[in-house]
Amino acid sequence: MEKSRKEELNIGARKTYRMCKELVKGFENIGASLNDFKNCQRDIKCFIHERDGQLFIDRFKCMVETEPGFYFDYDVDEDGSLRMAIWADGIARRNYATFGDTVSYDPTYSTNKYSMVFTPFTGVDNHQRSITFCCKIIAKENHESFKWVFERFLIPMGGKEPEYIITDQDPGIIKYFPLVFKTARHRFCMWHIMNNVTTKYGSTRNDYQNFLNKLNAIIWDDDLEADEFDGKWLEIMGQHEVADVDWFTECYSKRRQWVMAHCKDLKIGAIMRTTQRSESENSFFKMFEHKSGTLVEFLMRFESAMEQQKYNRRDLTTKTVIKP
Structure with missing residues (x-):
């Protein structure tokens, strides 16, 4: 499914040519050859390459002027190259007002040939589906x-902080979180932490599965x-000789997050990022990754993916409405 969707969002000249044939009922009715399509694609890529960052900015500026409630801001470096951008449309801002008590911030998606990192601010809606509030690169x-x-x-959220923000353990996030957020409580994503166990412990070790099973049993x-958790954790670390491994020591020192x-006073959604939900969210955003693509190509894929997310939400809402 993921591969099929990526192909749908990134069709080449040959597939476009064939699709046009279906639309006009025959190659003879297209009015152009396959080479014409290839040359057009080449010229468009050349045009975008020279103006990529500006086209990206101009597109968002146009949205600000034409779409009510659209927010966009960006920053450039000393050479005038785009280095940061953030945006949220009116629907996303309204969704945040309703579902923004717990927000996940996940800077893990590489987007384009410039290796810019795409990061969504997401939450969970009333259908228990991931919903996007704001995005940045x-x-x-x-x-x-x-x-x-x-x-x-x-800014687009009216200064309203969420109750909880779930992130990974990036030192930069840890440092600046309390300098910006005054009331939101910072929590670490359980899914990210448990995913890292494989590399930090070593999946090739003979006792890896046994270690993982023991750890999962107390984590969840x-x-x-x-x-009780503290005693069992220290016992497992000692049994498997990782008590002195820095990563596990750090995780234990931050266990209250x-x-x-250690989080029984919190809403369950503020800590329990289940594997199924996190993997689903990860898969969705990776759907429009294209590491050799331009910013304009990324934006086209992003807009298509957001339309799909909004359609799915509208469809679920319609189906759950109780009819008289």
Whole structure:
């Protein structure tokens, strides 16, 4: 499904030519040859390559002028090249007002040939589906960029902070989060942490599965008390000789920000990013990744993906309306 959707969003000249044939009922009715389509694609790419960043900015500026409630801001470096951009449309802002109590911020998606990183601010709607509130791209993930993004995220949201923000353990995020957010509580994504266990422990070790099973048993157990969790964690770390591994030590020191037993006072959605939901969200955004594409191509894929997300939400809402 993912591959099919990517192909749909990134068709080449040959497939476009064949689709046109179907629309006009025959190659003879197209009025152009396959080479003409190839040459057109080449010329468009050449045009975009020289003006890519400006076309990207101009598109969003047009949205600000024509779409009510659309927010966009950006920053350029000393050479005038785009280095950061953030945007949210009116629908996303309204959704945030309703469903924005818990927000996930996930800077893991590389978007284009410039290696810019795409990061969505997402939540969960009343259908238990992921919903996008705001998006940004940055050329370089550093402390300055995180501060810039966090500050500007609050602007289209009317300054309203979520109750909880779930992120990975990036040092830049950890540093600037409390400098920007005054009331939101910072939590780490359980899914990201458990995904990292494979690399930090080593999936080739003979006891890997046994270690993972033990860890999952205490991580996800909401019946454990905090002191019970602490004792079991230290016991597992000692049994498998990773008590002195920095990554596990760091995770344990931050346990009050992600472990179920230490977060019983929180809403379950603020810590329990289930594997199924996180993988689904990850798959959705990776659907329009294209690491050799331009910013304009990325934006076209992004807009198509957002239309799909909005359509799916409207469809679910219609189906759940109780008819008299």
